[in-house]
Structures are given as structure tokens and as C-alpha cells.
Amino acid sequence: MLVELLESPRSAVESRVSDRGFWRRALPLLALLACVTRAPSFVQPLWNPDEGYLAVQARILADGGELYETVVDRKPPFVPWLYEAAFAVFGSGSLTSVRVLAVVAQLSTAVLLASLARRRWGDRAGRTAGVLYLLASIGLNPEDAQAATFEVFMLPCTAAAMWCADRRRWGAAGAAVACAFLAKQTGGAVLVPVVWLLYRHGAPRTDLVRLGVGAALPVLSVALLTDPAGFLFWTVTGSGAYASFTGSELHVLGRGLTNTAILAVACAGLIPPVVRVLRIARTGSAELWLWGASSAAAVLLGFHFFGHYYLQLIPPIALLATAALQILPRDRLVKAVLTSACCCTLFLAWGLLAPRPDLTHAQRLAAAVAHRTDPGDRVLVWGIHPEIYWLADRTPASRFLTAGLLTNYSGGRNGPQVGEKYAVEGAWPAFRAEMSAHPPTLVVDDSHDKPYAPERVPTLRRLLAGGYEEVGVVDGAVLYARERG
Structure with a gap:
């Protein structure tokens, strides 16, 4: 018993020294x-x-x-x-x-x-x-x-x-x-x-x-x-x-x-x-x-x-x-x-x-957005590149930062289950309320004819037709500004 009592502390010390040596x-x-x-x-x-x-x-x-x-x-x-x-x-x-x-x-x-x-x-x-x-x-x-x-x-x-x-x-x-x-x-x-x-x-x-x-x-x-x-x-x-x-x-x-x-x-x-x-x-x-x-x-x-x-x-x-x-x-x-x-x-x-063509595209769009809007303006980017908001330092007009949440395009889906009816439950009523309360100064259509393009999304198509005009195209993305009236 005495031997165990004497050796036990020494073993603990040796163990701590070994730990320090290993991690050092x-x-x-x-x-x-x-x-x-x-x-x-x-x-x-x-x-x-x-x-x-x-x-x-x-x-x-x-x-x-x-x-x-x-x-x-x-x-x-x-x-x-x-x-x-x-x-x-x-x-x-x-x-x-x-x-x-x-x-x-x-x-x-x-x-x-x-x-x-x-x-x-x-x-x-x-x-x-x-x-x-x-x-x-x-x-x-x-x-x-x-x-x-x-x-x-x-x-x-x-x-x-x-x-x-x-x-x-x-x-x-x-x-x-x-x-x-x-x-x-x-x-x-x-x-x-x-x-x-x-x-x-x-x-x-x-x-x-x-x-x-x-x-x-x-x-x-x-x-x-x-x-x-x-x-x-x-x-x-x-x-x-x-x-x-x-x-x-x-x-x-x-x-x-x-x-x-x-x-x-x-x-x-x-x-x-x-x-x-x-x-x-x-x-x-x-x-x-x-x-x-x-x-x-x-x-x-x-x-x-x-x-x-x-x-x-x-x-x-x-x-x-x-x-x-x-x-x-x-x-x-x-x-x-x-x-x-x-x-x-x-x-x-x-x-x-490795080159980054997607990043280059987002940077060009962000520069165009920053040029056409003021810091306090709200912007809607209709696409799957939310980084455009961050790069342009502009406030999103919607809580939904990508079109995926509103169309189920998320995850690379490009088949039949893309469209308004496949959106997250309750998303479109919330989106319409946001667009009514705070209409975006600029809308960027970055869909490039994908299944969530405006012509396939009635609510967005009506939004653009009801007060926006095309003001430019950047890398295939179409920019729409709110009409002044």
C-alpha cells in the first residue's frame, strides 16, 4: 500500500510531463x-x-x-x-x-x-x-x-x-x-x-x-x-x-x-x-x-x-x-x-x-448595383448569388435572399419541381407583403433563363410589369429600376 501511495503521485507527474512533451x-x-x-x-x-x-x-x-x-x-x-x-x-x-x-x-x-x-x-x-x-x-x-x-x-x-x-x-x-x-x-x-x-x-x-x-x-x-x-x-x-x-x-x-x-x-x-x-x-x-x-x-x-x-x-x-x-x-x-x-x-x-468565373460575375453585378443605387436603397437580386448584396453593400428588399426559397430551385433542381407552388410554405404571401411595403429601388434578374426566370414566375412578372423599366444588362443579368412617377 505504501509503495502504491508513493508511486501514484509520481505516475501522475510523469503522465503530465508526458502530455506536455507530446503537445509541445x-x-x-x-x-x-x-x-x-x-x-x-x-x-x-x-x-x-x-x-x-x-x-x-x-x-x-x-x-x-x-x-x-x-x-x-x-x-x-x-x-x-x-x-x-x-x-x-x-x-x-x-x-x-x-x-x-x-x-x-x-x-x-x-x-x-x-x-x-x-x-x-x-x-x-x-x-x-x-x-x-x-x-x-x-x-x-x-x-x-x-x-x-x-x-x-x-x-x-x-x-x-x-x-x-x-x-x-x-x-x-x-x-x-x-x-x-x-x-x-x-x-x-x-x-x-x-x-x-x-x-x-x-x-x-x-x-x-x-x-x-x-x-x-x-x-x-x-x-x-x-x-x-x-x-x-x-x-x-x-x-x-x-x-x-x-x-x-x-x-x-x-x-x-x-x-x-x-x-x-x-x-x-x-x-x-x-x-x-x-x-x-x-x-x-x-x-x-x-x-x-x-x-x-x-x-x-x-x-x-x-x-x-x-x-x-x-x-x-x-x-x-x-x-x-x-x-x-x-x-x-x-x-x-x-x-x-x-x-x-x-x-x-x-x-x-483555379479561376472563379462566378465570383467575377457577382463582382461585376455588385459594381453595377452600387453605381445605380444609393446606400440606403433596397435591392432585390432574383437569383442564387446572395453575395451580390454583400459585395454591393446594399440592403436586401426581402427576407428571402435567394430565388431558391421561393421556387425550390435550391440544390441545383432544374426539373419539374421548380416554381411558385414548390416554394417554402408561406413564402409568397410574405414576399408580396415585403414588395408592397418597401418596393425595391432596383431589381436584378440574374436567372439567365433558368426554370425560375420571371416569365415562369407570375408574381415576379407582375411586379416588374407594374412599375419597373429595364435600364441595363450586365453579364446577361437584366437590371430593372423603379419608374419615377
Whole structure:
């Protein structure tokens, strides 16, 4: 007993020294990798319409707007609030502040994965998991991988949920699941492996209650902070038409296969070890497989297959590869890291050198809008590029920042389920009320003869015919100014 008492404190001290030594070496490496892999994100002023949507939302909220009332989206509020906070501190004229936060988010995810792997398989596995994750984290089209959007800020929350569950901190695990959900609904899929860990550990019923309360309280609190009915509608019940495979099936399937192939290239160093180990031994770690499977189900949910959806798969893949590499010879680890580094270099070059014709189009339109309107004027951009509002620094005339919410064109639908009757429930009465109360000074028809063009949308066609005249064309987009009379 005396020996145990004497040795126990020394073991704890040695453990703390070992922890400090590991992180003193690992953290600078992971931080450097996070900065390098995210470097392309700072090259472009804006990467995709989601960033534009969030930037416009943040400005509206900063001016006293209310989420799910003054401005609406099919997403929970965590990321719009994050943008609003970053803009409040650093200004809204640039996305640099949220790009820095995205670097921090990716670094946090890598650190949590490294900690998970180190606890299970040792120091080398910890470094391996963090490095492999960061090398694969940009393995998609740069518009998806480099943008500071929902999935990037969701990932550290999902990793934190697994980290807490692995340490049987069930209340904290539930809170992390809630944060993942509040960043993006599909983040809640991590609850599946968390519950499995709870079951595997044989935790008592009180721990299940802690997990449930930890998950429920943040979500309920956010619902009360916004509008409970609006929160429920926009995040859960109001997306039936959006989450449908009907319409443009071949187009959507092609997108899914393309993005799957791109991610497979990025994970060329991770997938072979997992496949190799599956052939020769059981890897165990059922919760990692459940994490991967639930993430895959989240990617499939809604049948849109956008590239940024696939980011959710990378953390469990990185951990599964790390687990497999513990069984295989050391040369396999070297091969996996070198292959991942080469693939990462390829995607870095893509991000740094790829042209952005959509951004150029949006910038030209924004310049035209700014030239033809005054700062206090309201503008309606009828299209799928809400970033035009942000680039032009003009106030949207409607809470609906894209035509997708009013026509169901969202997600690349270009088939039969596009039109006024497929809009979000209650959207057109609200839109007509907005146009009547505050008619836009300028309307930009950026539809380019797509299925939501004005000639196919009676309400918009009547709006233009009832007091607007064509005043110009920019890159195929038609500008209409309100007639003076």
C-alpha cells in the first residue's frame, strides 16, 4: 500500500510531463499544417454563395434584424451568429476574420482527433490522426473545402462529442452534439456513436439523462432566443420539398459521384490501410465505424450531394486509417503520410490557381448595383448569388435572399419541381407583403433563363410589369429600376 501511495503521485507527474512533451511537439506541427492547408481560403474574397448568404445575414442581424423573421434560412443560428460576432469586432467588409476562425476550427478538430487516437493507441497514433486529418481536410473542390461555412464549424463540435464520450463525460458530450446540430442539422448524426459508447460502457441511467439534458438544453435555449416556431420550421419541418430526390435525378447523381471521386483521391493515403486491415483482421472500434456510417447517412440526407457535405466524413476516416496503421508495418504509415501529402499539394495548387468565373460575375453585378443605387436603397437580386448584396453593400428588399426559397430551385433542381407552388410554405404571401411595403429601388434578374426566370414566375412578372423599366444588362443579368412617377 505504501509503495502504491508513493508511486501514484509520481505516475501522475510523469503522465503530465508526458502530455506536455507530446503537445509541445505536436501542436506547432498541427498549427502549421492547419495554416498551410487553409492558405488558399485567404486568396479569394469569397468562395461560394453560402459565404455570401452568411455575410448578408450577419449584416442584417447587426442592424437589428431577427433570424427566422427579418432574414430566413434553412440552417440553425450558430454560424450566422459567429459571422455577426466576427463582423462586430473586425468589420464586415472582409471575410478574413471568419477565415481565421475556420483555421482555428480545423486545428481544433485535428487536436481532438489526435487526443482521441493518442488515448487509444499512443503518441505516434495521436500525431498520425491529426496530420492525416489536416492533409485530407481540403480534399474537395476549393469552393467546398476552403469556404468558411457550416460544415467547417460543425466538425470540431462532432469531434468534441466523441472526445467527451470516450472519457465518459456524458453531459459535455450531449452539449457538443447540440452544438454540432446548431451549426448544421446533420451534425446531430454524431449522437449515434455517442449513444453506442454510452451503451458499451454500461453507463447507468443517470448518465443517459445527463446526455439527454446536455443535448436538449442548448437547442431549447437557442429556440427560445430566436422564435421557437420559426426555429422549428426553418431547421426541421419546413424543408420537405428541398429534401427530395425528385427532379434532376441524373444531375444530382452525377454531382454525388463526382464529389465522391474527388474525396477518394484526397483520401488515397487513408483508404488503402483500412481496406488492407479489413482483409486480414478485425479493427474493432465499432464506434468509429458508426461515426463513419452516420456521417455517410448525413451526406445522403436531402439527396443533394454538395461537396461541402462530404467534409463530415473526413474525421472518422482519419481515425479509422490511424487504427488500421497500428496493425500494419511501419512502412505503411510512411506511405500513407507521403501519399496524403502529395494529394494535399494537388488540392492546394487547385485552390491557389483555379479561376472563379462566378465570383467575377457577382463582382461585376455588385459594381453595377452600387453605381445605380444609393446606400440606403433596397435591392432585390432574383437569383442564387446572395453575395451580390454583400459585395454591393446594399440592403436586401426581402427576407428571402435567394430565388431558391421561393421556387425550390435550391440544390441545383432544374426539373419539374421548380416554381411558385414548390416554394417554402408561406413564402409568397410574405414576399408580396415585403414588395408592397418597401418596393425595391432596383431589381436584378440574374436567372439567365433558368426554370425560375420571371416569365415562369407570375408574381415576379407582375411586379416588374407594374412599375419597373429595364435600364441595363450586365453579364446577361437584366437590371430593372423603379419608374419615377
